[in-house]
Amino acid sequence: MTLVDPTGGTGYAFGAVLSSTHMTTLANQQPDAVDGVGGGSYAGNISWSGDHDISGSMALNCPVTFNSSGRVGWRLNTLVNADADMIADYDEYRFTVAPTVNRTYTLRHTGTVPTTGNRIRAIMTITSVTADAIFEREDTTELARIVGSGNGGSVEFTYHSGGSGWYCSGASGDGNVTIHT
Numbered sequence: 001m002t003l004v005d006p007t008g009g010t011g012y013a014f015g016a017v018l019s020s021t022h023m024t025t026l027a028n029q030q031p032d033a034v035d036g037v038g039g040g041s042y043a044g045n046i047s048w049s050g051d052h053d054i055s056g057s058m059a060l061n062c063p064v065t066f067n068s069s070g071r072v073g074w075r076l077n078t079l080v081n082a083d084a085d086m087i088a089d090y091d092e093y094r095f096t097v098a099p100t101v102n103r104t105y106t107l108r109h110t111g112t113v114p115t116t117g118n119r120i121r122a123i124m125t126i127t128s129v130t131a132d133a134i135f136e137r138e139d140t141t142e143l144a145r146i147v148g149s150g151n152g153g154s155v156e157f158t159y160h161s162g163g164s165g166w167y168c169s170g171a172s173g174d175g176n177v178t179i180h181t
């Protein structure tokens with residue numbers, strides 16, 4: 001929402017007293033302008049403290065910086081010793097137990113539909129893994145594999161709506177991670 005000038009464009013003279021009607025108008029519009037209610041925008045610096053929930057999407061065309069206590073909260077989930085789906089509701093999946101037989105983890109693009117740029121990470125910090133963790137798209141195309149003969153690893157997937165959907169965009173782990181392109 002854009003702020004509406006209560007003076008009709010004439011502005012205020014330095015030191016002029018604001019009428020109570022003008023003060024009320026500005027006070028009512030300011031929160032809407034800052035939080036973008038009604039699909040609006042705000043140019044300038046915004047500083048928040050405490051928790052804030054934003055529904056929908058927010059496009060930032062500037063660097064985002066955090067002070068010493070600022071951070072991004074990742075949406076976490078777990079992977080267990082069973083075949084499972086990985087959905088865009090979560091940013092990071094951590095293995096709580098190692099697979100005992102080869103397991104397939106399917107990156108879904110149905111249900112919660114990801115948007116271009118969504119990322120999902122899978123992290124296995126468990127050592128002495130004996131079976132493979134296989135990551136694939138819904139069409140069963142294998143994207144990556146954490147091989148069971150190693151000490152865990154991690155893979156990251158990025159979604160691109162104009163291509164085949166999910167692809168493996170990064171991996172690490174003592175040579176025991178296989179990426180398929």
